[in-house]
């Protein structure tokens with residue numbers, strides 16, 4: 001794959017930190033960023049729509065996709081399998097589309113090996129106690145699932161320095177603005193602007209003055 005023009009954003013967070021809510025808010029503010037819809041063997045939660053939140057597949061289908069090399073990355077997370085579609089990513093990058101992956105830390109490591117320029121963003125909860133409150137408040141998971149997710153959270157937070165950006169999701173609006181700022185700042189880099197606005201700068205500079 002040639003070097004993509006669009007940015008790849010990888011958003012990682014301990015379960016319950018607010019990743020899904022914050023990403024939804026970001027995509028609403030920045031509709032030009034497109035979300036990668038993962039494949040998952042996890043059963044759909046109430047309200048989740050196949051093809052929108054995940055492509056829900058059974059283990060046999062997932063394993064066949066792994067064997068065919070259909071995933072850019074895949075990992076087992078809290079007992080279920082999750083994977084990112086390689087053909088989808090390829091098709092979006094080819095047209096210069098900015099894309100966002102909401103994946104776990106294992107997937108993030110795999111993607112950054114393939115795309116070292118991918119932007120890693122970690123969403124941290126303000127505290128473990130608050131994380132537990134949110135997981136319980138969400139009311140989507142059984143007790144043993146909640147305990148498993150809380151245990152993983154500590155290990156994930158230990159790897160926080162590997163990310164380019166860290167957003168603490170204490171006040172939601174503040175965190176939403178932080179996330180939007182990251183995307184906007186990436187687009188303002190001179191490397192990006194020189195390419196996007198090449199003609200305008202040529203005209204304003206010496207070539208335009210003749």
Ligand code: GDP
Pocket residue numbers: 012013014015016019020037038039042073074075077082083084085102103104105106107108
């Ligand atoms: P929630 O994000 O805690 O609400 O729970 P989910 O069931 O939506 O996600 C479970 C875990 O799988 C999270 O750590 C996600 O980041 C991760 N995940 C989701 N999609 C992908 C993917 O395509 N690849 C990888 N590697 N992980 C993913």
Ligand code: ADP
Pocket residue numbers: 013014015016017018019020021022134135137138169170171172173
């Ligand atoms: P994740 O995708 O990281 O598992 P969710 O987006 O599902 O997290 O958020 C977990 C729960 O916490 C949800 O019920 C959500 O409404 C709530 N939540 C998210 N951000 C905040 C915040 N800043 N303050 C209070 N509650 C929040």
Ligand code: 5GP
Pocket residue numbers: 013014015038039040042073074075077078082083084102103104105106107108
């Ligand atoms: P949930 O089951 O709560 O939707 O997600 C649990 C975790 O799996 C989250 O941390 C989520 O980011 C991660 N996850 C979702 N999709 C993928 C994926 O395609 N690949 C990887 N590696 N993790 C994923």
